[in-house]
Amino acid sequence: QKEVEQNSGPLSVPEGAIASLNCTYSDRGSQSFFWYRQYSGKSPELIMSIYSNGDKEDGRFTAQLNKASQYVSLLIRDSQPSDSATYLCAVMGSGAGSYQLTFGKGTKLSVIP
Amino acid sequence: GAVVSQHPSWVICKSGTSVKIECRSLDFQATTMFWYRQFPKQSLMLMATSNEGSKATYEQGVEKDKFLINHASLTLSTLTVTSAHPEDSSFYICSATSVLLFGETQYFGPGTRLLVL
Numbered sequence: 001q002k003e004v005e006q007n008s009g010p011l012s013v014p015e016g017a018i019a020s021l022n023c024t025y026s027d028r029g030s031q032s033f034f035w036y037r038q039y040s041g042k043s044p045e046l047i048m049s050i051y052s053n054g055d056k057e058d059g060r061f062t063a064q065l066n067k068a069s070q071y072v073s074l075l076i077r078d079s080q081p082s083d084s085a086t087y088l089c090a091v092m093g094s095g096a097g098s099y100q101l102t103f104g105k106g107t108k109l110s111v112i113p
Numbered sequence: 114g115a116v117v118s119q120h121p122s123w124v125i126c127k128s129g130t131s132v133k134i135e136c137r138s139l140d141f142q143a144t145t146m147f148w149y150r151q152f153p154k155q156s157l158m159l160m161a162t163s164n165e166g167s168k169a170t171y172e173q174g175v176e177k178d179k180f181l182i183n184h185a186s187l188t189l190s191t192l193t194v195t196s197a198h199p200e201d202s203s204f205y206i207c208s209a210t211s212v213l214l215f216g217e218t219q220y221f222g223p224g225t226r227l228l229v230l
Contacts, residue, residue: 032217043206043224044157049217088156092217099145099210099217105156 002027004091006104014112019076021087021107026070029094033065035074036088038106044088048074079111116140117209119222126197127230134192134225136207142187143209147219148180151204163190197229 003026013019021035032051036044050056050063050072062075072091076083086106093100116139126132136146145164149157161182163169169182181193190209194201204226208219 034218036221043221046218046220099212099219100147100159100162101157101219102159103156 002030002091002093002102004089004102004104006087006089006107008105009108010110011107012110012112013079015079015081017079019079019083019109019111021074021076021089021109023072023074023089023104024070025072025089025091025102027091027094027102028067028070030091031094032092033063033072034090034092034101035061035063035072036090036103037083038086038088040085047087076109079109081111081113084109084111115215115220117207117220117222119207119225121225122223123226123228125228125230128198129196132194132197132227134194134205134207134227136190136192136209136222138188138209138211138220141209141211141214143190144187144211144213145209146184146190147208147210148182148190148192149206149208151206151224157206160192194227197227199229202227202229 005024034049035047038044048063050065056063060077064073086108088106089104090101118137120135148160160175161169161171163184165187171177184190206224208221210219
Protein backbone atom coordinates (compact mmCIF):
# COMPACT_ATOMS: atom_id res chain seq x y z
CA GLN A 1 0.00 0.00 0.00
CA LYS A 2 1.32 3.39 -0.97
CA GLU A 3 1.93 5.63 2.00
CA VAL A 4 2.76 9.27 2.45
CA GLU A 5 3.94 10.32 5.88
CA GLN A 6 3.97 13.79 7.36
CA ASN A 7 4.50 15.11 10.85
CA SER A 8 1.05 16.25 11.91
CA GLY A 9 2.39 19.12 13.96
CA PRO A 10 1.33 21.65 14.92
CA LEU A 11 4.45 23.40 13.78
CA SER A 12 4.72 26.87 15.25
CA VAL A 13 7.12 29.47 13.86
CA PRO A 14 7.42 33.19 14.51
CA GLU A 15 6.52 35.63 11.78
CA GLY A 16 9.43 36.16 9.42
CA ALA A 17 11.07 32.83 10.18
CA ILE A 18 11.57 29.86 7.86
CA ALA A 19 9.03 27.06 8.15
CA SER A 20 10.24 23.61 7.11
CA LEU A 21 7.72 20.91 6.26
CA ASN A 22 8.76 17.35 5.56
CA CYS A 23 7.25 14.36 3.81
CA THR A 24 8.35 10.80 3.09
CA TYR A 25 6.74 8.35 0.72
CA SER A 26 6.82 4.60 0.25
CA ASP A 27 6.39 4.12 -3.52
CA ARG A 28 9.93 4.24 -4.87
CA GLY A 29 8.66 4.54 -8.44
CA SER A 30 6.78 7.79 -7.83
CA GLN A 31 7.81 10.61 -10.13
CA SER A 32 5.47 13.50 -9.35
CA PHE A 33 5.11 15.34 -6.08
CA PHE A 34 2.86 18.16 -4.99
CA TRP A 35 2.37 20.47 -2.06
CA TYR A 36 -1.12 21.76 -1.35
CA ARG A 37 -2.24 24.26 1.26
CA GLN A 38 -5.58 23.78 2.96
CA TYR A 39 -7.17 26.42 5.13
CA SER A 40 -9.64 25.23 7.75
CA GLY A 41 -12.95 24.33 6.15
CA LYS A 42 -11.66 24.90 2.63
CA SER A 43 -10.44 22.64 -0.16
CA PRO A 44 -6.76 22.24 -1.03
CA GLU A 45 -5.01 24.74 -3.26
CA LEU A 46 -1.86 23.91 -5.18
CA ILE A 47 1.34 25.56 -4.02
CA MET A 48 4.03 23.72 -5.97
CA SER A 49 4.82 20.65 -7.95
CA ILE A 50 8.24 19.04 -8.27
CA TYR A 51 9.42 16.22 -10.47
CA SER A 52 13.24 16.26 -10.42
CA ASN A 53 15.76 15.85 -7.64
CA GLY A 54 16.94 19.11 -6.17
CA ASP A 55 15.32 22.40 -5.34
CA LYS A 56 12.53 24.31 -7.03
CA GLU A 57 11.81 27.84 -5.97
CA ASP A 58 8.66 29.91 -6.42
CA GLY A 59 8.57 33.16 -4.53
CA ARG A 60 8.82 32.44 -0.81
CA PHE A 61 8.35 28.72 -1.35
CA THR A 62 11.06 26.18 -2.11
CA ALA A 63 10.32 22.52 -2.70
CA GLN A 64 13.12 19.99 -2.31
CA LEU A 65 13.08 16.45 -3.63
CA ASN A 66 15.42 13.53 -2.92
CA LYS A 67 14.15 10.42 -4.67
CA ALA A 68 16.95 8.22 -3.31
CA SER A 69 15.79 9.02 0.22
CA GLN A 70 12.11 9.13 -0.81
CA TYR A 71 11.85 12.50 0.80
CA VAL A 72 10.26 15.77 -0.24
CA SER A 73 10.13 18.99 1.70
CA LEU A 74 8.69 22.49 1.52
CA LEU A 75 10.41 25.56 2.89
CA ILE A 76 8.48 28.76 3.45
CA ARG A 77 10.68 31.81 3.85
CA ASP A 78 9.60 34.97 5.64
CA SER A 79 6.58 33.17 7.08
CA GLN A 80 3.43 35.26 7.41
CA PRO A 81 0.38 34.74 9.62
CA SER A 82 -1.59 34.16 6.42
CA ASP A 83 0.56 31.06 5.83
CA SER A 84 -1.10 29.44 8.85
CA ALA A 85 -2.84 26.40 7.37
CA THR A 86 -2.48 22.67 6.94
CA TYR A 87 0.04 21.67 4.28
CA LEU A 88 -0.63 18.47 2.41
CA CYS A 89 2.04 16.48 0.65
CA ALA A 90 0.71 14.49 -2.31
CA VAL A 91 2.45 11.85 -4.36
CA MET A 92 1.31 10.59 -7.71
CA GLY A 93 1.19 6.86 -8.36
CA SER A 94 3.87 5.25 -10.47
CA GLY A 95 1.57 3.11 -12.61
CA ALA A 96 1.35 3.87 -16.31
CA GLY A 97 -1.44 6.34 -17.01
CA SER A 98 -2.18 6.65 -13.33
CA TYR A 99 -2.93 10.19 -12.23
CA GLN A 100 -4.08 9.31 -8.75
CA LEU A 101 -2.72 11.22 -5.81
CA THR A 102 -1.99 9.78 -2.40
CA PHE A 103 -2.12 12.43 0.30
CA GLY A 104 -0.36 12.62 3.60
CA LYS A 105 -2.37 13.60 6.66
CA GLY A 106 -0.93 17.09 6.52
CA THR A 107 1.16 19.27 8.79
CA LYS A 108 -0.59 22.09 10.55
CA LEU A 109 1.49 25.26 10.47
CA SER A 110 0.90 28.15 12.81
CA VAL A 111 2.77 31.41 12.19
CA ILE A 112 2.85 33.52 15.31
CA PRO A 113 2.75 37.32 14.79
CA GLY B 114 -7.33 29.46 -15.54
CA ALA B 115 -7.95 26.05 -13.98
CA VAL B 116 -11.12 26.88 -12.10
CA VAL B 117 -13.23 24.05 -10.74
CA SER B 118 -16.62 24.62 -9.16
CA GLN B 119 -18.87 22.44 -7.06
CA HIS B 120 -22.55 22.69 -6.30
CA PRO B 121 -23.99 22.76 -3.76
CA SER B 122 -21.41 24.04 -1.30
CA TRP B 123 -23.29 22.46 1.56
CA VAL B 124 -26.31 20.25 1.94
CA ILE B 125 -28.33 18.86 4.82
CA CYS B 126 -30.57 15.88 4.17
CA LYS B 127 -32.56 13.26 5.99
CA SER B 128 -31.28 9.72 6.35
CA GLY B 129 -32.35 7.54 3.45
CA THR B 130 -32.52 10.28 0.84
CA SER B 131 -30.17 10.73 -2.11
CA VAL B 132 -27.96 13.72 -2.71
CA LYS B 133 -26.35 14.80 -5.98
CA ILE B 134 -23.15 16.86 -6.08
CA GLU B 135 -21.93 18.51 -9.27
CA CYS B 136 -18.34 19.20 -10.22
CA ARG B 137 -17.57 21.46 -13.16
CA SER B 138 -14.37 22.58 -14.82
CA LEU B 139 -15.19 26.15 -15.82
CA ASP B 140 -12.37 27.16 -18.11
CA PHE B 141 -10.94 23.94 -19.45
CA GLN B 142 -12.02 20.51 -20.60
CA ALA B 143 -11.10 17.93 -18.01
CA THR B 144 -9.84 14.58 -19.22
CA THR B 145 -10.13 13.16 -15.74
CA MET B 146 -12.02 14.08 -12.61
CA PHE B 147 -11.48 12.70 -9.15
CA TRP B 148 -13.76 12.47 -6.13
CA TYR B 149 -12.35 12.67 -2.61
CA ARG B 150 -13.84 12.50 0.85
CA GLN B 151 -12.37 14.14 3.91
CA PHE B 152 -13.48 13.48 7.47
CA PRO B 153 -12.62 15.98 10.23
CA LYS B 154 -8.91 16.15 11.00
CA GLN B 155 -8.20 13.49 8.37
CA SER B 156 -6.55 13.74 5.01
CA LEU B 157 -8.21 13.44 1.64
CA MET B 158 -9.16 9.91 0.66
CA LEU B 159 -9.65 9.17 -3.02
CA MET B 160 -13.03 7.62 -3.68
CA ALA B 161 -13.03 7.25 -7.44
CA THR B 162 -11.47 8.33 -10.71
CA SER B 163 -13.75 9.38 -13.52
CA ASN B 164 -12.99 9.73 -17.21
CA GLU B 165 -15.50 11.28 -19.59
CA GLY B 166 -17.68 8.73 -21.30
CA SER B 167 -16.47 5.73 -19.35
CA LYS B 168 -17.29 4.08 -16.05
CA ALA B 169 -15.65 5.41 -12.94
CA THR B 170 -12.92 3.44 -11.23
CA TYR B 171 -13.62 3.09 -7.53
CA GLU B 172 -11.07 2.69 -4.78
CA GLN B 173 -11.11 -0.37 -2.61
CA GLY B 174 -13.78 -0.14 0.05
CA VAL B 175 -15.91 2.42 -1.78
CA GLU B 176 -19.34 1.07 -2.71
CA LYS B 177 -20.03 1.90 -6.33
CA ASP B 178 -23.76 1.30 -5.90
CA LYS B 179 -23.89 3.79 -3.07
CA PHE B 180 -21.71 6.48 -4.62
CA LEU B 181 -22.86 6.82 -8.20
CA ILE B 182 -20.58 8.79 -10.49
CA ASN B 183 -21.59 10.10 -13.88
CA HIS B 184 -19.12 11.88 -16.13
CA ALA B 185 -21.28 12.83 -19.08
CA SER B 186 -19.15 15.61 -20.53
CA LEU B 187 -15.62 16.98 -20.43
CA THR B 188 -16.70 19.69 -18.03
CA LEU B 189 -19.15 17.96 -15.71
CA SER B 190 -19.04 15.05 -13.30
CA THR B 191 -21.68 14.24 -10.72
CA LEU B 192 -21.53 12.22 -7.52
CA THR B 193 -24.81 10.89 -6.14
CA VAL B 194 -24.83 9.61 -2.60
CA THR B 195 -27.74 7.18 -2.57
CA SER B 196 -29.68 6.34 0.57
CA ALA B 197 -27.45 8.58 2.63
CA HIS B 198 -26.84 7.77 6.29
CA PRO B 199 -25.26 9.84 9.08
CA GLU B 200 -21.91 8.08 8.58
CA ASP B 201 -21.82 9.52 5.04
CA SER B 202 -21.61 13.02 6.51
CA SER B 203 -18.32 14.39 5.28
CA PHE B 204 -16.57 16.97 3.11
CA TYR B 205 -16.70 15.83 -0.52
CA ILE B 206 -14.16 17.41 -2.84
CA CYS B 207 -13.68 16.93 -6.55
CA SER B 208 -10.62 17.69 -8.61
CA ALA B 209 -10.04 17.90 -12.32
CA THR B 210 -7.13 17.77 -14.67
CA SER B 211 -6.29 18.00 -18.32
CA VAL B 212 -3.20 16.04 -19.20
CA LEU B 213 -2.68 18.16 -22.31
CA LEU B 214 -2.89 21.46 -20.45
CA PHE B 215 -1.60 20.71 -16.98
CA GLY B 216 0.20 17.39 -17.14
CA GLU B 217 -0.49 15.64 -13.88
CA THR B 218 -1.56 18.61 -11.78
CA GLN B 219 -5.02 18.39 -10.27
CA TYR B 220 -7.12 21.44 -9.48
CA PHE B 221 -9.63 21.18 -6.70
CA GLY B 222 -13.17 22.40 -6.39
CA PRO B 223 -14.25 24.25 -3.24
CA GLY B 224 -15.87 21.16 -1.76
CA THR B 225 -19.36 20.17 -0.66
CA ARG B 226 -20.13 19.68 2.99
CA LEU B 227 -22.77 16.99 3.50
CA LEU B 228 -24.66 16.51 6.74
CA VAL B 229 -27.04 13.59 6.99
CA LEU B 230 -29.50 13.77 9.87
